Amino acid sequence: MIERRWEQHRHRFSVVCGITLSVFSAVIISSAATAAEISFNRDIRPILSDVCFKCHGPDEQQRVGEFRLDTKAGAFGVVEDGHALVPHDVAGSLLFQKITSSDPDAQMPPPDSGRKLSARQVELLRQWIVEGAPWQEHWAFIPPQKPPLPAIRASGWCRNPIDHFVLARLEREGLQPSVTADRRTLIRRATLDLNGLPPTPEEVEAFVEDESSDAWSRVIDRLLRSPRYGETMAVGWLDAARYADTSGYQNDGPRDMWRWRDWVIDALNRNMPFDRFTVEQLAGDLLPGASISQQIATGFNRNHRGNAEGGIIPEEYQVEYVVDRVDTTATVWLGLTMGCARCHDHKYDPVTQKEFYQVFACFNNIPESGRAIKEGNSPPYIKAPTPEQQLALQRLDDRIASVELRVQGLQDVLHTELVTWEQSFSDKVDIDWTITDGLVNRFEFDGSIHDSADTPDKESAPAADVSAVQFGPGQHGQSAGFDGQQNVTAGDVANFGYFDRFSISMWMKPRQSTGTIVSRMVPVEQGSGYYVHLNDGHLQINLVKRWLDDSIRVESRDTLPLNEWQHITMTYDGSRVAKGIRAYRNGEPMELLVRYDGINQSFAADEPLRIGGGYSNFTGDIDDVQIYERALSQEDASRVAVPESISHIVAIEPVRRSPAQTSKLIQYFIQHHASDDLGEAYEEMVNARRDRETFYESIPTVMVMQEMEMLRPTHILTRGQYDAPAQKVTFGVPDVLPSLPDGAPHNRLGFARWLVEPGHPLTARVAVNRIWQMYFGTGLVKTTEDFGAQGDMPSHPDLLDWLATEFIRSGWDVKALHQVIVSSATYRQSSAVSAQLRDRDPENRLLARGPRFRLPAETVRDQTLFISGLLKEHVGGPSVRPYQPDGLWKEIASTTNYEQSHGDDLYRRSLYTYWKRTVAPPTMVTLDATARESCIVKRSRTNTPLQALALMNEVTFVEAARALAQRVMNESGDVTERRIDQAFRRVVSRLPTASERGVLLAAYARYLESFQNNPQAAEQLLSVGESPRDNSLNAVKLAAWTTVMSVILNLDEVVTKE
């Protein structure tokens, strides 16, 4: 594409000032030639796409006059009273007449379109027609073929095929490659690229002195084998996957996706082939016998933002999530802007609106709600134990199995002991028992309103007004009678929120069909809190923050009988969803209907526990209210519902006892009268199960993809709106791309496999281009996100195709791709540039020199920590919270505050920094990290004063300067020059020049004097950061050295890959 470009480039300066910028723009962007043969894809399609396709392109709705220019048939067909294009006949081509017309009614593009053709573009179109208007399909939709190596003259320069393609181009341009960079620069460049950190001085020296012919390839091998490789390569993938630690809308609550992040690092380090990397992330759950790891991988398409704002319309956001998946997947694998076809046919590329929704269909079948969970993961999610946790869990399961076996073996003993005990049982005392495990409050109403639960540290219940109730006969001693006018205030107890497990059980005998049985709520209609309620005979359990949309309500399908004692137990498992609530009547599960299921904030209310009231007062009798700080099991519920006391049960003939009675008796017996061996075995069983539960609870979860059994129907959405469904569609892929292979499943798995079919024109090109961009700052296709008609042509089409075909041929071997790029002579060139070359190729698209540009945000920080010795390396784990200015979250989102980490977590690599999307880590964002709100495959790269302020003043950088100063003072003797040299070597892998050394020597002397005059200032400077200061060093000198190190760390060379 750029063959003639530099000719034009020179030409532009000779053009008189009257030339319009659009001409200039066209020269730079599309390039072209009048002398050479026109290439349709290179020269013509970009013009047609940008200027004409909007009205004469793929979008049928927008098409004017039924004339389209995006297909060959359309372009050469009949239009109006002639042909738009007649090969070799400019005068006969209506298109040319229109674009050269001065009649506002006839001219194209229309004056009010905002589009304009430059004189050069008009000339290109003229020339193209003269040459016969040859047509080509869009290059990116034609599968790449492995190109032959081009002929070159200076073959001695080439180290691998990449160089042939690059050199061939340079030779055509009359340019020469730059010299090879010196070894220090090279090893620093590659180490920063592949490991995200600079090399150590030892690594530099070893390479410099290594005279063997494979010295370079051994360096590359070492870097590719380092676990730092996966950490470094993950960053770009996290950008693309819009990975973050929060949900991104409104209150932007936390979520846990770090297990997915660690999956990425691990997959990269293991060099998982890119086809498998693709399939597992898009459809790992659909693979036969999907492993936990393969399910975790599917977190890729759950990383999109989730909206938990009160009052949203869930259907609206459920659509947005699917759209995000389509957009992201298309950008990352296809390099297509499919999102443009959401509301209408794509205006530039052959993707119809229908095709958009056909792809949408395969991402639309997730059992999800558009309303996300505000704090924590939104369903579907799975427990995602780390390998260590999987082992630990296995050990806990083994322990349970073994103790259960032991208990099983003791059943005969139990039976014998029980019979013996029963025989000796005296029925003189009435003995009763209830479950005490987790029991925190118990109101037996035996003549008083007294909390009889035996819990430590319990504050004595306030004196209650006994006159509020009438004591009468109950199910368990006396009961409390309520007349619908009053209720009992039972103190500041049972304060549960939505993360808490709890259970409430009671006996009750209602006389009216409506009234609140037990509550802790603001005692008004729609009050917030929880309440167990009888509504028109149905048992209702309500967890309410704000009625209606921030609440859970479940209701028994059946009504409860009036005037009859019955035992009720409700349990809540802290899961914040309606299905986490269960209810039992007389120990039997009740069928519950979900009325509302959307709570997003804690329902804990600053109110007392009330019995017999809350929203409305209860009429009837209530007895033995028991409150547990755990969710009772069904078995537990059946036991607590047994009205008979132990003495009663014993009195019943064993064969006539109900299972619940037997169970209750055994529990009592084991706790109180069993032999040591038996008692211990049962206790161990309880402990083993509890330990497992506690451990299981601590295992992180991760959101994943799953399929619903019943397909959610997909419709074309008119104007892309969720509430305007039109024609129903099923999964399919765009016509312009290869069709699905025969027998491929018509779902996500089929889609994922289709992406990595060897004949796919886009996937490999898009992937290698992204990797190329990482090394050279710009992709071979500059528009990394768009390989469509509006995207740029590749600067080296054959090189792109060679890389893509080799990538596929290698079995999608990612490390091999890195290896070949880093091994090339192209990569190894010096990045120094002459003014002449810079003017000729400011963006280095011709690759006549090595890359030179500022390091990514993460690398800037990580290398500073590394150089100073502060970096704490540890792959994976929950995100950490390094320094951040106080109040940054609080000032725009009052509900949350940033709790800074301490110790090692202050010094982890930046990809582990906690990423809150609406207030992203400030230093990272200042250095052009993406906000992670949507898929980004190319960061901007700016150079701003805010960056200077961060590098000079942010705690991490100031602390690192001090740590580096300590390191250098301790390691390099006390000769000033030597310290400067050592610091320089550590930071930029080379010694300073004499001039540089001179500047730093003078600087040190000046700083030293300054701090000598003000030792207090030295102390202040050295107090920055939480890492301990080396008190053995002279404070004034250390402060002066700290300032010198800060100078070095702020140098352009340091934050730049050279």
Next chain:
Amino acid sequence: MLDSLDSTRRDFFGRSACGLGAAALASLLHSDRAAGWQANPSDNVQTHTPTAKRVIYLFQSGAPSQLDLFDHKPNLADLRASELPDSIRQGQRLTGMTKDQPSFPVAPSTFRFQRRGQSGAWVSDLLPHTAEIADELCFVRSMHTEAINHDPAITFIQTGAQLAGRPCMGAWLSYGLGSENKDLPSFVAMVSGAGGQPLYDRLWGSGFLPTRYAGVKFRSVGDPVLFLSNPPGIDAGLRRSFLDDVAKLNELKRQEVGDPEITTRIAQYEMAFRMQTSVPELTDISDEPQHTFDLYGEDARKPGTFAFNCLLARRLAERDVRFVQLFHRGWDQHTDLPNKIAVQCRDTDRASAALVQDLKQRGLLKDTLVVWGGEFGRTVYCQGKLTANDYGRDHHPRAFSIWMAGGGVNAGTTYGETDEFSYNVVRDPVHVHDLNATILHCLGIDHTGLTFKYQGRHHRLTDVHGKVLQPLLG
């Protein structure tokens, strides 16, 4: 190597209708490279003579109730507690917070409205100071938007899209117009008001534009600009010396490798140093005379208040900062509206009016456009229980009110009209895109011409919509 900025600028100018010589472009790019926010290519993007050089946008986050402030509906008193007629609701969607309410009782405002000034604009007693300057204001009572919840609605009004990812208006202006002050950023955001709806960095973010166009948030705690202060123990003299040393070493490097990016970096460090002086000087209000506080109120002495931010906005306008956006939180009154709105008005009314007056007396109002408004309106029906003196209002995207002042808008006018329930716009609707198109127009920019190519599309603030509303302009 050119950074992405240059190519994007080129894209922008490539689209602009006016001609500009290549040499001029080269020098423009160079000056932009060399001086951060300093670029001032305004002559080239502006398609007509601007009536405003800068904008101060007083964004009222959470959505103020138009029914209690500006959109007077005297007939509602008689309809109190009656059901909102279906003919008015027209089956429009409601939020999840009220859609299942068993009834939608009409809740008239409990606040008194009066005609104000010569123009006779209706303003309620909640805003006595705003009422005083009614003749300076152009009220729009027929605003409408698309989203029904805060996050998408605020994002929409700021960026023209409900979903994250696009540049906000201030970023567009930074990109299009550059800065007129070489020591300060061209786009400053400030927040005030605790509680209520949260805000998000994206509201002053650059979206797909390079990050340098993002608004710089001035903070009320700690450094006004992040990392502005030197670490303890480094004073300005030592910092100057430090910068000289960094510059010397960077210059040596530039001579060796020839990368102009190094020149830019040297310039950015210099600008950082200037900001270390210019920003504290700006935020230090100790030089303000007592009559300033007589005007803005004593709250204006307290960093973090809306009044303080209004005062800073004036100081920024004096320094030719292009776009200043205040975000004041707390207008989301679903319940207990009469009490909460009174507090909210007390915190904002005086300073909003003071800013307009202050700009006027300093001669700045004529070329400063002031905009006051939220992200949507509120429902006429009561959310929750309607009682004698209590009501709440849910989100309402179909109608809301804003006002504008200065910068070429039609002072002393009221535009647009809603039905008798303030539910639907019945005359002269103003969509958010229209408002944004009109604001750009005041700055001399054709909203269809300020574009940036991303993902194959020439994006603009107003998407493919928006029309300039001439009646709003003087």
